[in-house]
Amino acid sequence: MTDQAREILAAIGQFAAQQIAPMAQHWSKGQAPEPDLFRRAAELGLFRLDVAQSAGGLGLGFAVKARACQAMAAADFGFAMSLVNTHNVAARIVASASPQVQAAFLPSLLWGEASACTALTEPGAGSDVASLQTRAVRKDGGWLLNGEKAWIVNARHAATAIVYAQTEEHGDSSGIAAFLVDLTAQGCRRHASSSDFAQASAGTGGFTLLNVHLPDDHLLLPPGTAFGAIMSEINSARAYVAAMCCGMLDAALRHVSAYGVTRQSFGKPLRAHQAWRLSVARAETALAGACALTDSAIDRIDSGQDAQLDAAFAKIAATEALGTHMPVLLHAMGAEGLRPQYPMARHLAAAQIATLVDGSTEMLLERVARLARAHTET
């Protein structure tokens, strides 16, 4: 990692600890992050880390982006998800959009003036992406989109969305294409997510597209390429979600360890009780294992190697470590752990969400079952 990358990550870590963590307790009551925080995140480079320098990015690579996600999630998973989703859209625009479209949409995303989202999920299609029903048909030299998207990070405030839609028969994965949609355009109607559990700081929501007309150059990934692109990009998302889970578990362990020194029970600090410290030690062990698998997945992605299996291992291990040990760590702080100034309850909810986004645990286990011993004769 270069000195520049190290300095940027140190500044992001400070931003997370000093400016995000204290605000996060308000977001858990439904309040949205202030627009100014997105601008401050942009100044630190949080929307440009893995965007090419030729397009105004920092070109620091995937590993730095994943570490930034880890540091941000330690403070607030929802806000970290919000930032990385805008970053992902910026990178996709750079990779696939015409110079005109880039000029129109990119600067506001790179500089935190607007947010963006990637919309695959629909009320009737989640894990089974190929069954999405949003339709795109050719019209007047462009495209006409109709459909509904649900459970989309940033959809509450995003100016722009990458919308995956079907151009052929229902269920034909080769007919899926990706379009850039201006969510302020006529025919777009957004709705908030109806769950308090889904972290207001992630801006989760949905939108309906009713006869939304797009010019031809808003087709970013043509039919025949979009489904494959999702499947390869999703490995990176799995690796950074794994890194986020490691960041949250590490943050929880820091709080618990500090509390174990100061809180007295039966005449001694909590950590002097063997039964108490062994449950914390189990969480440390699970974290070390999850981090090792996550590091390996990040390294493979960063060096351009196939990471399907490694990313699946990392996300399964990290979500399970967080899901198993967050309740234990919350319990280890007694009632104090429930106070909103600690991230424990928020990270507990995040653990649940992390098992769904970018491939649920069952989808990933299927991937492991298929790839882990692919050479074994049956």
Ligand SMILES: Cc1cc2nc3c(=O)[nH]c(=O)nc-3n(C[C@H](O)[C@H](O)[C@H](O)COP(=O)(O)OP(=O)(O)OC[C@H]3O[C@@H](n4cnc5c(N)ncnc54)[C@H](O)[C@@H]3O)c2cc1C
């Ligand atoms: C907070 C939040 C943010 C999100 N952000 C985004 C976003 O930005 N963009 C986006 O496109 N989507 C987003 N999603 C949606 C997410 O990707 C889906 O929730 C996920 O794909 C699972 O789909 P589903 O919820 O419809 O569950 P379903 O697909 O209905 O599955 C329900 C359960 O059944 C299991 N299951 C399904 N099929 C099988 C099978 N074949 N074998 C065994 N088990 C199976 C699943 O693992 C799951 O446990 C978000 C979700 C949440 C909660």
